[in-house]
Amino acid sequence: xxxxxxxxxxxxxxxxxxxxxxxxxxxAGGATLGLLATRAQAARTVWQIDPHKCTMCGRCAVExxxxxxxVKCVHSHGMCGYCELCTGFFEPDAPNLHEGAENQLCPxxxxxxxxxxxxxxxxxxxxxQCIGCAKCVAGCAAFGNGSMYLQIRHDRCVDCxxxxxxxxxxxxxxxxxxxxxxxLLKQVxxx
Amino acid sequence: MKSAxxxxxxxxxxxxxxxxxxxxxxxxxxxxxxxxxxxxxLPVTTTPPPDGPxxxxxxxxxxxxxxxxxxxxxxxxxxxxxxxxxxxFSLIYFGFxxxxxxxxIGAIQNVTAALADPxxxxxxxxxxxxxxxxxxxxxFGRVYCAGVCPLGAIQDVVVIKPLRVPMWLEHALGMxxxxxxxxxxxxxxxxxxxxxxxxxxFVGLFRMSGTTFMLGLGAVFLLAGMFFARPYCRWLCxxxxxMSWIAPGAVWQPRIDPVGCIQCQLCRDGCPINAIDVPDxxxxxxSGGTGGPMLPGPEAGxxxxxxVxxxVxxxAHRRDRRRMxxxxxxxxxxxxxxxxxxxxxxxxxTRMNERVRLADRLLAEDMGWVEGxxxxxxxxxxxxxxxxxxxxxxxxxxxxxxxxxxxxxGFIGLVLAAKLIQQARRRRSDExxxxxxxxxxxxxxxxxxxxxxxxxxxxxxxxxxxxxL
Ligand code: SF4
Ligand code: SF4
Ligand code: SF4
Ligand code: SF4
Ligand code: SF4
Numbered sequence: 001x002x003x004x005x006x007x008x009x010x011x012x013x014x015x016x017x018x019x020x021x022x023x024x025x026x027x028a029g030g031a032t033l034g035l036l037a038t039r040a041q042a043a044r045t046v047w048q049i050d051p052h053k054c055t056m057c058g059r060c061a062v063e064x065x066x067x068x069x070x071v072k073c074v075h076s077h078g079m080c081g082y083c084e085l086c087t088g089f090f091e092p093d094a095p096n097l098h099e100g101a102e103n104q105l106c107p108x109x110x111x112x113x114x115x116x117x118x119x120x121x122x123x124x125x126x127x128x129q130c131i132g133c134a135k136c137v138a139g140c141a142a143f144g145n146g147s148m149y150l151q152i153r154h155d156r157c158v159d160c161x162x163x164x165x166x167x168x169x170x171x172x173x174x175x176x177x178x179x180x181x182x183x184l185l186k187q188v189x190x191x
Numbered sequence: 192m193k194s195a196x197x198x199x200x201x202x203x204x205x206x207x208x209x210x211x212x213x214x215x216x217x218x219x220x221x222x223x224x225x226x227x228x229x230x231x232x233l234p235v236t237t238t239p240p241p242d243g244p245x246x247x248x249x250x251x252x253x254x255x256x257x258x259x260x261x262x263x264x265x266x267x268x269x270x271x272x273x274x275x276x277x278x279x280f281s282l283i284y285f286g287f288x289x290x291x292x293x294x295x296i297g298a299i300q301n302v303t304a305a306l307a308d309p310x311x312x313x314x315x316x317x318x319x320x321x322x323x324x325x326x327x328x329x330x331f332g333r334v335y336c337a338g339v340c341p342l343g344a345i346q347d348v349v350v351i352k353p354l355r356v357p358m359w360l361e362h363a364l365g366m367x368x369x370x371x372x373x374x375x376x377x378x379x380x381x382x383x384x385x386x387x388x389x390x391x392x393f394v395g396l397f398r399m400s401g402t403t404f405m406l407g408l409g410a411v412f413l414l415a416g417m418f419f420a421r422p423y424c425r426w427l428c429x430x431x432x433x434m435s436w437i438a439p440g441a442v443w444q445p446r447i448d449p450v451g452c453i454q455c456q457l458c459r460d461g462c463p464i465n466a467i468d469v470p471d472x473x474x475x476x477x478s479g480g481t482g483g484p485m486l487p488g489p490e491a492g493x494x495x496x497x498x499v500x501x502x503v504x505x506x507a508h509r510r511d512r513r514r515m516x517x518x519x520x521x522x523x524x525x526x527x528x529x530x531x532x533x534x535x536x537x538x539x540x541t542r543m544n545e546r547v548r549l550a551d552r553l554l555a556e557d558m559g560w561v562e563g564x565x566x567x568x569x570x571x572x573x574x575x576x577x578x579x580x581x582x583x584x585x586x587x588x589x590x591x592x593x594x595x596x597x598x599x600x601g602f603i604g605l606v607l608a609a610k611l612i613q614q615a616r617r618r619r620s621d622e623x624x625x626x627x628x629x630x631x632x633x634x635x636x637x638x639x640x641x642x643x644x645x646x647x648x649x650x651x652x653x654x655x656x657x658x659x660l
Contacts, residue, residue: 021440025329029322035306036318044314046241055570067400077233081222120225124234145221155239158290158398161297161317162388170566171574172545176312183238 044179047163051149051186053173056134056141060150063168064132070157071132071150071165073110073125076186079147082120088140088148089113089123105135127153146186154182247316250289254323254339257281261338262331264634265445271638277338278347286341291397293317294341295324296430297388299372300379307380328434332441336424336431337632342393346421347633349413353420353463361465362610364426365629369606372429373599374540381591383544387429420463424631435628445625445632447640452622455653458636459623466630470621515615522608526601533600540599541592550585553578 049060049071060071085097089111094103099113110129114122125148132150140148152163152174166174177184257277264273285291293301298321305313324335336343356364371386378384388394392412395401415422424431438444447458447467459467541547545567552568555561564572571581625636637643641650 018440021437022329022442023440025325025437025440029325029329032302032306033322036302036313043312044241044244044247044316045312055566055573057566063402065395065398065401065405074236075234076236078224080224082225083222116231117227117229120227122231122234143221145224153239154241157241159241159292160290160388160394161293161301162385164389164402167384167389171570179241182241185236185238 045176046152046154046159046179046182047157047166047174048152048177048182048184049150050173050175050184051151053171054134054137054150054169055171055173056138056150057170058133058135059168059170060165061131061133063165065160065164066156066158068130069132069165070152072127072130072153072156073132073134073136073148074151074185075123075125076147076149077122079145079186080123081145081147082116082122083144084119084121086113086121086123086140087143088136090139092139105139107131107133107135111136123148149186151183151185247314251316251319251323253284254320257284257339258323258327258334261334261632262327262443265334265337265632265637266331266443269634269637269643271634274338274632274634275347278344281339281341282344282348285339286345286393286397287399289341291341291391291394292388293320295320295335296340296342296428297385297391299429299433300375300385300387303376303379304382308382324430325433325437329437329440330442331632332438332444332627333431333434333630333632336434337634341397342391342428343421343424343631345393345396345413346416346423349416350420350463351417354418356419356465358465361425362614366603366607366610367426368428368432370603371427372432373602375429377540377592377595377599378543381544381588381595383547383588392423421631425464425629431631438627438630441627444627445630445634445637447623447625447636451642453641453650453653454623455641456623457639457641461635461639462630463633463635464629464631466626467636468620468624468626470623471619511615515612518608518612518615522605522612525608525611526604529604529607530597530601533603534597536600537592537596540596541589544585544588544592546581547585547588550581553581 061069064070087105089105090097090103091105096103101109104111108129108131110126110131112124112126114124116122134150137148137150140146163174166172257280261274261277264270264277285294293316298317301311301313301317302321304311324339327334338344375385375387378386390408392405392408394409395405396409396413412423419425454470459469542551549567549571552561552565553571556564556568640646641653
């Protein structure tokens with residue numbers, strides 16, 4: 001029997017095999033690379049919420065991999081009516097219309113209300129208290145100007161390859177945007 | 192004061208419809224912004240930017256540097272201690288500091304999505320993370336796994352008491368990674384889900400934050416990993432599959448013993464992941480080894496598993512050939528069965544897609560098959576989104592799944608057949624050698640070999656033991 005020669009695979013054969021694997025891998029790699037070159041875009045992207053698609057479902061507060069969420073309420077003050085009776089600030093059935101916690105919509109008391117001049121009040125978000133629950137956003141959109149809305153804050157977001165909120169968002173309101181324009185802010189005079 | 196009245200009017204009007212109105216998501220200026228009498232300046236909405244491009248450059252540079260260092264430590268220094276130091280570094284840098292994102296494993300999905308959909312942007316940094324480790328593999332073997340991958344690193348440092356998994360189980364569990372890879376590619380190509388990221392067991396630990404499910408999964412994997420080394424690497428990692436395809440073609444490969452194996456078995460016992468092939472032919476006298484005895488039957492059987500591997504003894508050769516012939520004939524059948532199963536599973540797979548689920552749900556609601564609505568359908572209706580658009584989209588997705596499902600099944604069948612055939616092949620080696628596709632180049636075995644510098648005393652002792660009385 002040729003058992004003895006069989007026992008040692010010839011180095012020729014092994015070399016040939018390795019060369020073949022290498023060649024095939026390089027070929028596949030080159031083909032992928034070529035295809036990718038036609039697709040790749042050097043531009044970096046980050047996740048952002050399109051405020052016009054968001055339905056304030058509340059998932060942003062709980063689905064983010066960060067605790068508390070990287071999503072916060074932002075306020076476009078130029079759009080705000082400075083309403084005394086802010087429906088983003090007060091509970092719909094608030095017992096009193098003052099700053100008492102029992103009157104506030106925000107579960108964490110993250111909205112600061114200051115009298116600017118009668119009857120105008122300014123509403124500021126204390127970002128490190130906001131959990132991104134969208135309660136104020138819903139209130140503001142329902143009866144106010146919609147000047148409060150959610151945005152992913154890029155000083156917090158860790159830029160997951162697959163944003164956990166985007167996955168859970170019922171309206172696919174979260175998408176990747178160019179990193180040099182990382183926010184989708186509402187504008188004062190938009191339609 | 193006029194505007195104040197306007198405010199109250201608006202409030203009353205609003206309150207009347209407090210409940211039940213679909214929420215218009217577009218902003219509307221119900222109340223004109225005030226003209227302040229004092230010169231109150233409006234606060235600016237801040238927009239803290241994400242990290243600049245320097246971060247990507249740094250990440251890619253560190254990745255390339257770590258790959259080079261890993262290759263040098265494994266192939267040149269053959270130093271387990273060095274590799275371990277690199278493991279700790281990578282765990283801290285890619286794991287805890289960078290939060291485990293983006294990694295080559297997840298990048299499979301980015302690349303797939305970019306190939307499937309020309310509109311999908313593939314940032315250069317992601318392309319680099321996908322390609323560099325593969326490039327390193329074709330040069331040096333799986334050095335990315337050895338000391339760069341944060342997932343591998345966190346598993347590597349918890350290996351306390353690795354137990355040996357029988358080879359048949361090793362092979363069977365190894366099939367999972369192919370299923371995972373195939374499914375991940377299919378779901379990414381159809382824009383349905385990124386399951387590699389969704390079920391990444393360690394990313395929650397790296398961020399020290401996450402859902403209970405994520406953190407729990409991580410804890411389970413780490414606990415299991417104390418006794419079954421690198422469970423994710425061995426049985427699940429989809430990127431590991433890609434590397435296992437090209438590692439056998441590596442230009443320089445990690446090798447245990449360039450001098451001559453004395454068949455002490457130390458490397459095999461030291462490898463925590465069953466990546467060392469056991470000799471299946473007796474060592475011929477004068478081949479460089481000391482001619483140690485052939486392993487007893489059961490040990491040899493372990494390599495391939497009962498009923499699959501080549502037999503030992505007279506007549507075994509012919510039996511092997513017959514088995515091989517049967518397997519070769521059965522292979523197309525296995526592939527077809529896989530494709531059929533995949534075809535059968537297609538409807539279930541298709542429902543992984545959000546848009547398809549939405550369309551199904553809308554239909555079910557319209558037909559009165561289900562009560563109430565979901566957030567998604569409610570939003571769809573209130574926004575008045577286009578039904579025809581949704582229909583075209585679901586049709587496109589369904590058509591991809593129509594061939595993607597059977598293809599996935601066929602792929603798994605093909606892998607199964609190939610594995611069986613590979614196992615039936617005689618390897619004909621009289622040495623303990625590293626099984627390149629599976630080896631993660633951790634360098635444990637290299638440092639254990641009696642031929643390793645510093646182990647001379649061991650070599651003398653072992654050689655004496657083996658000498659005939
Ligand atoms: S998950 Fe989507 S819809 Fe829900 S609050 Fe977040 S962005 Fe809005
Ligand atoms: S990318 Fe990650 S960190 Fe950022 S918002 Fe989404 S889930 Fe949160
Ligand atoms: S109500 Fe929710 S989203 Fe609005 S400020 Fe408070 S925590 Fe943030
Ligand atoms: S096999 Fe392990 S070390 Fe290698 S890429 Fe996969 S998870 Fe990372
Ligand atoms: S280098 Fe490879 S064969 Fe050696 S112990 Fe590590 S995984 Fe096993």
